[in-house]
Amino acid sequence: MSYRIAVSGAPGQMGREIVKTLAERDFPTASLTALASGRAVGGTMSHGEQDVVVAAVERHDWSATDLLFMAPGTPAPVLLARRAAAAGCTVIDATGAGGPDIPVVVPEVNPGALSANPRVVANPVAGAILLALALHPLQAIGGLVRVVATSLQPVSGAGRDAMDELFSQTRGVFVNDQANPEQFTKPIAFNLIPHVGAFGEDGRTEEEEAIAEELPRLLGGQIAVTATCVRVPVFIGQSVAVHASFDRPVSEAEAREAIRGAQGLTLLDRRDDGGYITPLETVGEDPVFISRLRADPALPHGLALWCAGDNLRKGGALNAVQIAEEMDRRGALRQ
Structure with missing residues (x-):
């Protein structure tokens, strides 16, 4: 057909x-x-x-x-x-x-x-897609209870004009031009803006609310989700720093094995210089990449990880x- x-x-x-x-x-x-x-x-x-x-x-x-x-x-x-x-x-x-x-x-x-x-x-929004892919195989071996995520979002998520603004502001820094933000609330070149989407009455932005609402719908179950979304001076490629808590112990070895066997994920995690993924390296790639997988002693049965992917492709x-x-x-x- x-x-x-x-x-x-x-x-x-x-x-x-x-x-x-x-x-x-x-x-x-x-x-x-x-x-x-x-x-x-x-x-x-x-x-x-x-x-x-x-x-x-x-x-x-x-x-x-x-x-x-x-x-x-x-x-x-x-x-x-x-x-x-x-x-x-x-x-x-x-x-x-x-x-x-x-x-x-x-x-x-x-x-x-x-x-x-x-x-x-x-x-779903790109952040929820990345998180769902990263956490789905882990949820199968340990009941997911809580997720705290910091989503670092590229300017391409705001469109072509936003990409042009990053380019022109970056060039302007080297010739001492005054940055006049139009697409963002503050200059984006060489800066971070903790503001993606309009603010709600509870202090969350639209993007943060979308991640918190969509992730439990994707994974199923009662999962408490808190997200902070930050616009970063990157053209393409979204990254999320994740801290997840489970209802039973999940070892690093179990988590690595589960991620290796999961569809749509690639584990790239060596504990040496450069043994991790960056947003630039995800551009044009289909998988979501997982790096920096480790135990998180600050959470009950906690794991921390870094995931990244091309927000225009899988995102x-x-x-x-x-x-x-x-x-x-x-x-x-x-x-």
Whole structure:
């Protein structure tokens, strides 16, 4: 079977990566329509060896589409998802706009969430994807009770303009130009900003709240999650420092064995100079990498670890395409 596919927000960072990943993984595609709004309409982009003209999302006929990927930059994503689903389209939402009634899925972790053949499925935020992959094999050997995570998030998560701001501010430092933040609240070059998303009344930001809510939904069970999200002067590649507590002892040896056997993970952990992964090394790579695995004596039955991955691939586009692949295997995609 081949599917009529549309990608909204296609000209953006995540949209382009979804289109690229569909071609790289040879997803069964009868046709691909790139959608956007505003000035991006009428431009061209590549899908494999073909050039695709970007069409207006507001005028698209959803009855002629089997599968819609919604990337950041999609206008009114909640309404658009409802409209497309009502026309018989399956929607994979990577905008972060999904609500508690929309299943969030990482195929290596909770593919069973697709068993009800939902019409709308959500990509979790990148931090929740990385954490779910890292902790899923450990949860199987020790009941996960508590997670404290510090997510170090690259500027690509905020789009192309944010990447341009980091570039221009970095260059400006060397010529003594004054930094004038537009995409962020403070200068991002040579700086850290502990602020990703709007603040809520409880002091958490939207991104921190999303991680705390999505991780237990992905892993199942009653898990207390606290996250701090920090924007860092990195273009691509997200990292998370994790401290996890279990309801029974989990040895380092058991944890290493479980991670080595887990799908979607690569253990790169030598206790010497350079024996760990950095965000730069994850760019263009599909796995989530685990390093710095060690006991955490500050927590009951605690482990500490470092995980990192390409936020535009497994943290975004790749996960979305893998959801579609899993739905295709289950016969859950309508034509």
